Amino acid sequence: MSTVGAITHRKHTSMNVPWKSCSIFLYLCLLQCAHKVVPQQFLLEPLNLTTLQGFDAQFNATVEGRWKIMTWFVKDCFVLNVPVIGNITSASERYSAQFCTPGETNCVQFNIHNVTREFSGPVTCTVLGEYGSEVAQLSVQESGTVNIVKGNEKATEDEQVEFLCVATAWFPAPSITWTQNGHPVDSSLFNTSSMEDGRYFNATSVFTFKAVNNTTVACQATVLSLTNPVSSSVFLVVFAKPPDWTVLIAVVLSFSLFALLVLLILGIMFCYKRRKEKKPNYQREMSHRVRTQSQISSVSATVQRQGTVKAGSAPDDQTSVTPSENTDSGFHQTKEHIYQVGNAVLMKNKVKTMFMFMCLEDPFRTEWKKKYTLSYTNVSINLTHAFWGN
Structure with missing residues (x-):
């Protein structure tokens, strides 16, 4: 085999690395010894390694006893050869190895530099001879x-x-x-x-x-x-949260509405009561006014009639009757006249009394006051004419 497989790094570029020092003998020996493992004589650690892209991956292989050649594979690609005596041969600068302790050959440290996700997979270490091989898993992660x-x-x-x-x-x-x-x-x-x-x-x-x-x-x-x-x-x-005025506003509004409702009810009751009280008073007042007007009209008519009778009949009576009749008639007439005048005076007092009562009951009704004052004046004038005969 003359070449090693391609290894892809972070920018996804690939490179081919020629391998010049491989020998047929080495791989024949590896094939013969690959499945021969001696317990506790060959140890690879860690068996599971997780690292971050851009960092290095490191594995240690510990071999008990004498050995000659150690070989490393990454994802089934041969990458490095470590002899006990001689120089370490690497397929790329990405891979390196050295003894864990200078001068001691029982421990080898294998490094993969600047790993990428393409390196994730198995890492195999094989020791020539009866030691066989060990496989570890490499996982490469990325942070964002x-x-x-x-x-x-x-x-x-x-x-x-x-x-x-x-x-x-x-x-x-x-x-x-x-x-x-x-x-x-x-x-x-x-x-x-x-x-x-x-x-x-x-x-x-x-x-x-x-x-x-x-x-x-x-x-x-x-x-x-x-x-x-x-x-x-x-x-x-x-x-800080502003104070919540909702509850206070709701309470104030409730009380305000309740107070307004109470005032409205009281106002309605008051108006109804006033109206109920005013209606009988109005009816009584109108009745008084009708009766008073009727009485005033009656008195005025009576007085005018008596005055007319006195003015038209007195001269005839005096010339046609005898002295005794004149005396009796005059006495009778005078009596009748006085009686009638008395009635008129009595009616006058009644009118005056009713007028005063009406004025006291409602002093602000000026139209009615003027009307009854005029009627009272007419009655007084008529009574005066009736009494004196002129």
């Missing part, structure tokens, strides 16, 4: 970026706040955690999901909580090979 979307936030006390963390270009899918002021957050308080995107994985995580006070929120992403997680942090500023 972490970012909390929107950056710093502001919130009011007791407000629900949400933070979104995005991790991109990881392999394998990263594990995401959150911290508040440096204290880990329980995993039940946030949700994380991941999705494969070609050769990489992207992950998102949503953290929701109630704002209480100013807090430093950090999102961390990591894989097994990372010593320290990749993190992104923001600051949450919490403002």
Whole structure:
């Protein structure tokens, strides 16, 4: 065999490394001794190694007793040869080996420099002779970026706040955690999901909580090979919650509506009572007015009639009767006249009394006052004419 297989590094370029020192004898011996293992005489460690892309991978092979040649394979590709005596031969600068302790040949350290994901797979160490071979597994991981979307936030006390963390270009899918002021957050308080995107994985995580006070929120992403997680942090500023006037406003509004309702009911009751009291008074007043007007009209008519009779009949009576008749008639007439005048005077007093009663009952009704004053004056004038005969 004259060449070694291609090895791809981070930028996905490949190179072919010729191998010049292989011999048919070496590979015949390897074929003969590959499956012969002596317990506790040959040890390869670690058997499972996980490292980060760009770092070195290191394996140690410990052999008890005397041995001559040790050979290393990466993903079934021959990459390095270590003789007990002589120079170490490597297929590429990416591979190197040395004895763990100078001057001692029982331990060999094998190194793969600047590993990429293309190196992931089996790493085989074979010792010529009766020792056989041991196989270890190499896993190469990649770390990406972490970012909390929107950056710093502001919130009011007791407000629900949400933070979104995005991790991109990881392999394998990263594990995401959150911290508040440096204290880990329980995993039940946030949700994380991941999705494969070609050769990489992207992950998102949503953290929701109630704002209480100013807090430093950090999102961390990591894989097994990372010593320290990749993190992104923001600051949450919490403002005091304004006073809640809702309850107070509701109470004040309730009392106001109740008071308004009470006042409305009282007003309706008062108006109804006033109306009920005013209606009988109005009816009585109208009745008094009708009776008074009727009496005034009657007195006025009587007085006018008596005055007319006296003025038209007195001269005839005096010329046609005898002195005795005149005396009796005059006495009778005078008596009758006095009686009638007395009635008129009596009616006058009644009118005056009713007029005073009406004025006292309602002094503000000026129209009625003027009317009854005029009637009272007419009655007085008529009574005067009736009494004196002129």
